[in-house]
Amino acid sequence: MTTTVCPGASPAAFPSFTSYVRARGPMLLRTARSLTPNACDAEDLLQTALTKTYIAWERIEDHKALDGYVRRALVNTRTSQWRKRKVDEFACEELPEPDPVPAPDPAEQQVLRDMMWRAVLRLPDRQRAMVVLRYYEDLSEAQTAEVLGVSIGTVKSAVSRALGKLREDPELCRAA
Numbered sequence: 088m089t090t091t092v093c094p095g096a097s098p099a100a101f102p103s104f105t106s107y108v109r110a111r112g113p114m115l116l117r118t119a120r121s122l123t124p125n126a127c128d129a130e131d132l133l134q135t136a137l138t139k140t141y142i143a144w145e146r147i148e149d150h151k152a153l154d155g156y157v158r159r160a161l162v163n164t165r166t167s168q169w170r171k172r173k174v175d176e177f178a179c180e181e182l183p184e185p186d187p188v189p190a191p192d193p194a195e196q197q198v199l200r201d202m203m204w205r206a207v208l209r210l211p212d213r214q215r216a217m218v219v220l221r222y223y224e225d226l227s228e229a230q231t232a233e234v235l236g237v238s239i240g241t242v243k244s245a246v247s248r249a250l251g252k253l254r255e256d257p258e259l260c261r262a263a
Contacts, residue, residue: 096241104144107153108137115157122165132168136160199262206256214249 095254112133120129140153147156151219159249207215213235220231221242224242228246232239 104141111157115161116156119161122161129224132161132165135164140166196222200263202258203253206253206259209256210249210252214245215247217242218249218253225263 115137116133117130119133120126123129123132136157137160142145142155143156147153168199207218210218216235217231220226220234226234228239228242232242235242
């Protein structure tokens with residue numbers, strides 16, 4: 088980046104911090120604006136960098152290099168802000184948290200489990216065995232077929248018919 092000088096004001100001609108900011112402010116704001124996504128953040132960034140510059144004003148020996156010093160403060164400050172921000176937080180139109188759903192009543196859940204088990208017990212033995220292995224024991228179709236000594240296709244069709252019977256079970260239909 089090249090240092091541009093305001094007409095009629097060389098960087099060495101800044102006897103005070105205030106005169107420097109008045110003369111170079113618009114150029115510094117453009118630099119800050121190029122580092123941030125919106126104008127408000129750019130103004131905050133510039134204010135922070137200028138605060139750091141003000142604190143170090145007396146220690147800066149070469150006032151001809153002020154633009155470079157402030158630009159470096161802008162970049163360093165923006166990098167620090169970026170590093171400090173929480174990665175898991177970002178602006179969005181909808182809140183990611185859903186409305187709290189009331190916890191289901193454990194007694195009602197137990198009643199439903201009991202009704203489901205009674206319905207499974209009403210299935211024919213072979214279908215009941217396949218449903219228990221697939222959904223209660225969490226075996227794959229291949230594992231279920233191997234345990235029962237049947238083909239995978241037999242497991243698929245028997246489980247499909249068993250689930251159809253469970254969907255039509257009168258006790259479960261009343262509960263739904």
